[in-house]
Amino acid sequence: MxxxxxxxxxxxxxxxxxxxxxxxxxxSPAASLAQSPQPIPALSARVMDLTxxxxxxxxxxxxxxxxxxxxxxxxxxxxxxxxxxxxxxITHYAQRVGxxxxxxxxxxxxxxxxxxAKNDRTLRIATAKTLEGAIPDLAxxxxxxxxxxxxxxxxxxxxxxxxxxxxxxxxVTGEKLPEPQRSExxxxxxxxxxxxxxxxxxxxxxxxxxLGRKGGSLLTGIGMGLLAWLISxxxxxxxxVGLIAAVYGLASTVMNWQRHSGSGRGSxxxxxxxxxxxxxxxxxxxxxxxxxxxxxxxxxxx
Amino acid sequence: xxxxxLFLAATLTLLLSACxxxxxxxxxxxxxxxxxxxxNQYQRRADLVPNLVATVKGEANFEQETLLRVVEARAKATxxxxxxxxxxxxxxxxxxxxxxxxxGSALSRLLAVSENYPNLKSNQGFQDLRVxxxxxxxxxxxxxxxxxxxxxxxxxLARSFPSNLTALALNYAVKPNLSVANxxxxxxxxxxxxxxx
Numbered sequence: 001m002x003x004x005x006x007x008x009x010x011x012x013x014x015x016x017x018x019x020x021x022x023x024x025x026x027x028s029p030a031a032s033l034a035q036s037p038q039p040i041p042a043l044s045a046r047v048m049d050l051t052x053x054x055x056x057x058x059x060x061x062x063x064x065x066x067x068x069x070x071x072x073x074x075x076x077x078x079x080x081x082x083x084x085x086x087x088x089x090i091t092h093y094a095q096r097v098g099x100x101x102x103x104x105x106x107x108x109x110x111x112x113x114x115x116x117a118k119n120d121r122t123l124r125i126a127t128a129k130t131l132e133g134a135i136p137d138l139a140x141x142x143x144x145x146x147x148x149x150x151x152x153x154x155x156x157x158x159x160x161x162x163x164x165x166x167x168x169x170x171x172v173t174g175e176k177l178p179e180p181q182r183s184e185x186x187x188x189x190x191x192x193x194x195x196x197x198x199x200x201x202x203x204x205x206x207x208x209x210x211l212g213r214k215g216g217s218l219l220t221g222i223g224m225g226l227l228a229w230l231i232s233x234x235x236x237x238x239x240x241v242g243l244i245a246a247v248y249g250l251a252s253t254v255m256n257w258q259r260h261s262g263s264g265r266g267s268x269x270x271x272x273x274x275x276x277x278x279x280x281x282x283x284x285x286x287x288x289x290x291x292x293x294x295x296x297x298x299x300x301x302x
Numbered sequence: 303x304x305x306x307x308l309f310l311a312a313t314l315t316l317l318l319s320a321c322x323x324x325x326x327x328x329x330x331x332x333x334x335x336x337x338x339x340x341x342n343q344y345q346r347r348a349d350l351v352p353n354l355v356a357t358v359k360g361e362a363n364f365e366q367e368t369l370l371r372v373v374e375a376r377a378k379a380t381x382x383x384x385x386x387x388x389x390x391x392x393x394x395x396x397x398x399x400x401x402x403x404x405x406g407s408a409l410s411r412l413l414a415v416s417e418n419y420p421n422l423k424s425n426q427g428f429q430d431l432r433v434x435x436x437x438x439x440x441x442x443x444x445x446x447x448x449x450x451x452x453x454x455x456x457x458x459l460a461r462s463f464p465s466n467l468t469a470l471a472l473n474y475a476v477k478p479n480l481s482v483a484n485x486x487x488x489x490x491x492x493x494x495x496x497x498x499x
Contacts (some may be wrong), residue, residue, distance in 0.1 A: 058316055091440055137434055137437035138430055141433045157339060174390070194303060293444075294441055294444050295440040295441035295442075295444035295445070297437070298437065
């Protein structure tokens, strides 16, 4: 009997139930004590004004500036305007936003956040670690003190943000960062190429099984051309892609007919379809997911 | 025979991955790098102090006691060396934390007192150092937070089934974590106290 009890005790300890109990006991009062912090909105644009302060055309102007800057330099900058960050101070709120959004290119991690809590009259520039050299805390503080808050005090929010962005962009431009990939905002060409080379033979095989060799390759060519036109919006490119696809499709079916005869296994390549196109067709703003915010930046009030 | 070896190797690999051996290695490294970051930021703060003291010294008749306390706290904080052994020893970790917290409170006291000196408040060099200090305190808070989370992950693995058996067999002890009460004190922005003096 004792043996059984001892065994149970060992099992109980091994299962780590003690730890679980302890965590439950410790965890509950802490959770109930903390006032619930402000929720962080989902990242949907480069300029997110939750206070309705900026006019639509002003938001668009800023958005266009930031987009142009990202295309030229690669650095992602996001402006977030919220009514308040209470009960947290803006530093902690900005840290949570940075940790959640991870703005900045995947490999580079160059993200920058400008967060404004309008009713608290506080703001913060948060830099990802990559940019801590380009924008040291002092520089961030100077941007706040010289460019942003003087205009905010006069109620000119757009002017303040605009001037602040100008100063920040100048600082980032001075830093040597990896070049942005030109095609990134448009189409993922490697993905498209992979899909092209895998999908064309399969499509061609299926199509030619249905329509015969010539009809099949013609259909493949037209199909790929249409797809290319949809993605790149260039007719010339579409025709070129269509022609190549038709020839390539014909060639691959001819070769296939000589090797095996009959229908092939068509499902192999289908997996790459989604991956190939989805990255290209998404026109909205997405975080690069590389920004690591380690607490750099500066806060200010007006 | 080779087939048996292959089978054994495969089973062993499966067993190892099932018992969390690799996870232990990964999380252990993670806590180490998180700790390096904590040390890094504490060092950054300690490096700022001489400049700060020099600037404040320029101010005539500044409270000598406050200044002295900062210098002493810095000397104490930098004298405690942190080795991997220290991390395993809760008491040594506690000492380290106390020394750093001492420097933190001495510094915030210095900033509070500096409010009484208009010259210092308008001194650009001092204001710049203040911004840097603020940023460093902030970075310390983030780094500490990340270390706490990394240790938490490691400890959860070390205590939950079945990976706790691996921990038992290979002697992976639960790591002592930074205390949370201290965290709240440190992560608070330096308070300006108008009551005193």
